[in-house]
Amino acid sequence: MTKKxxxxxYIFKILMLGDAAVGKTSLSKYYIENVFTPDIxxxxxxxxxxxxxxxxxxxxxxxxxxxxxxxxxxxIMVPTLCLGSHGCIFMYDTTRPSTLNSHHxxxxxxxxxxxxDVPIMLVGNKSxxxxxxxxxxxxxxxxxxxxxxxxxxxxxxxxxxNIESTFQAIAKLMVKxxxxxxxxxxxxxxxxxxxxxx
Ligand code: G3D
Ligand code: MG
Numbered sequence: 001m002t003k004k005x006x007x008x009x010y011i012f013k014i015l016m017l018g019d020a021a022v023g024k025t026s027l028s029k030y031y032i033e034n035v036f037t038p039d040i041x042x043x044x045x046x047x048x049x050x051x052x053x054x055x056x057x058x059x060x061x062x063x064x065x066x067x068x069x070x071x072x073x074x075x076i077m078v079p080t081l082c083l084g085s086h087g088c089i090f091m092y093d094t095t096r097p098s099t100l101n102s103h104h105x106x107x108x109x110x111x112x113x114x115x116x117d118v119p120i121m122l123v124g125n126k127s128x129x130x131x132x133x134x135x136x137x138x139x140x141x142x143x144x145x146x147x148x149x150x151x152x153x154x155x156x157x158x159x160x161x162n163i164e165s166t167f168q169a170i171a172k173l174m175v176k177x178x179x180x181x182x183x184x185x186x187x188x189x190x191x192x193x194x195x196x197x198x
Pocket of ligand 2: 024025026067068069
C-alpha cells in the first residue's frame, strides 16, 4: 500500500510590492521556474505564482505569490490585495534611488490592512548591475531598520542570487507568526462551551 500524500501545513499569500520595473515579476518567475526571462512586459494589474512546496521548520509550506503590477493606476487595488496576506516583499531597484524612497506609501497601507505584525521584507534587486549601483547595502539595511521592516536582502533576478534564501526567510517568519497565533488561540480557547436553557 502506498502512503497517502499529505497536503501543506500552511498556505501563505505573499504580496510583491514596489515600483514598476524593479524586478518583481522577474524575481517571482525565477523563484518558481529558475529562469530569467528578459522580455517580460510590464505586468498589468496582478499576476499569480505558486510555489508548490517548501519545507520550513518541519512544516510543509505552499506559497501563493501575488505579483502586483506597480503602475500608479492600479495602486487603488493594494488595500484590497492586502486582505488575507501573510507576508509582503517590498522590492526596490538598487540602481534607482527613487524606487526605495517610495516605500513609505506602500508599507503604510500594508501595515494598516494586513496588521502590524505581518512580516515585510525589504529587498534590493538588480545587485548584478554593480557599475550602476546607486544604493549601498548598508543604506538598505539602515532604511529597513529605521522603517520597521522585518528583514532585508539583496537579490538578482538575473543570476538568481539570494532568491531562494529570501523566500525561505520570509516563509520562516510567516511560520513563526502562525505558530504564535496558534499558541494564543489555544490559551484563549480553553473554556468549554456552555449550553443555554438546560
Ligand atoms: P516589475 O515586475 O517590477 O515591473 P520586471 O519588473 O520583472 O518586469 O523587470 C523590469 C526590467 O528589469 C526587465 O528588463 C527585467 O529583465 C529587468 N530585471 C529584473 N530583475 C533584474 C535583475 O536582477 N538584474 C537585471 N540586470 N535586470 C533585471 P526589460 O529590459 O525586459 O524591461
Ligand atoms: Mg511585473
